[in-house]
Amino acid sequence: MRVMVIVKATENSEAGVMPSEQLLADMGKFNEELVKAGVMLAGDGLHPSSKGKRVRFAGGKKTVIDGPFAETKELIAGFWIWQVKSMEEAVEWVRRCPDPMPGEESEIEIRPVFEAEDFGEEFTPELRAQEERLRAEIERQHES
């Protein structure tokens, strides 16, 4: 399975405070472990939200909003995409991650990525047949 591992933002990360040399070295080592274990697929750090933008969708209207955004703890400072055997394995890897925001309280969130199988149900022949029947009925309604 694939997971997205999300490093949440903090006051420092939002203020653009760069990680220390020590943290960079520790993270480098951790990333190397992930690569060696065949877990790492992708990953990057993100600029603070002051450099970001949002597009809000509401009532058919689209509004562009400039950063920074207020709800610091809900913002994202970086992410990985991992391939793991289970959520438990992802948790174990995160437990081995160096503290991403030393001196501050922070969180790393793990979310499974949707896979083809997750949509599988929708594609079973029975459901499809059902859907087609439904469509035929709707068309008949239009005729009458």
Add this chain to the structure above:
Amino acid sequence: MPSAATHETIETVWRMESARLIGGLVRMVRDVGLAEDLAQEALVAALERWPSTGVPDNPGAWLMATAKNRAIDALRRRRMRERKHEKLAGEAPVADSSTVHDVEAALDDDVGDDLLRLVLIACHPVLSTEARVALTLRLLGGLATDEIARAFLVPVSTIQQRIVRAKRTLAEARVPFEVPRGEDLARRLPSVLEVLYLVFNEGYAATRGEDWIRPQLCEDAMRLGRILSELLPEEAEVHGLLALMELQASRTRARLGPDGAPILLLDQDRGRWDQLLIRRGLAALERAESLAHPLGPYTLQAAIAACHARARTPDATDWPRIVALYDALAELTGSPVVELNRAVAVAMAFGPAQGLELVDELLDEPALRDYHLLPSARADLLLKLGRTAEARAELERAAELATNERERALLLEKAKECG
């Protein structure tokens, strides 16, 4: 107070650490069976301790230290037995402390070497392909015996026997435990790559609705491929195979229709191709191409897959390049199946008449006599040339030869459409 570790967490940690653990133990005790037993004993110890103490900060080191103590005990016992024999035979005894010292020194060695050694032993040419597959998934993939059995649709006892027999064969053949280098290593690689690709293809062949563990084999194979590419960064074909697997897997979501029928490459919705895997596959291919002179069979196949991955639409496919790559692959493998693929590529690049000429040359090939894709490819080209009656006959013949029910139905349907 550390939080209590659940059974599930411990199993997960063990799965993550077991290959390194067994690898280190194999180096110490030079016996795959004993190494696995010792690793299992460490797992049992963890299951006893961790639920109350919590998972230690460095669980790998904890498991290794526990297993190491048991290994030293086992080696001492073995030494004592041997010394008794030596006394009976009147030979000089070997100091006990040296054995323990060797073990300590061995433990500080390179972990990468341990894993590589384990891969090479599990895929040793002295073992049958089936045995290599089972042992690799068990020792390196961290799969349990019943999971391997479910994945390969065989009874658990069959896999158990395969593994037991494989370990015995390795012991009887006195397989050396030194990691080969250079040319020797290169000679051992094909049997490793074959195992990974076989596991991958088994997963790729799985259809929707089957046990989820079967498609999972693709991920297992890719993960092992990634591990191997880190262990052997200078081996072109390792990167070539990884590229091939990632590029093929990138099409997983697009290759089956809603009814489970296969969708041909050129008919697939390319928007559903996995761009992350494509990017990774192309990067691995680039690495392979920079290392290989000339390109090996996996790298060539990956290069062909890459031609499709790079094409935004089927029309944009670089067919002349695919033909050139098939030329090289045909020369390397001499495989009639490759020749057939080459003929199809020629048809795409230079027209159906030229392709048909090449396909016709393969009609007497004994290896393709019962291969349904030969008449099916031929039918395709005949159709393009407007020779529908002949095409229909070929499609019916292909349907006769097809073993897959769904494929057979598709071929017959196509035959009917020929009128």
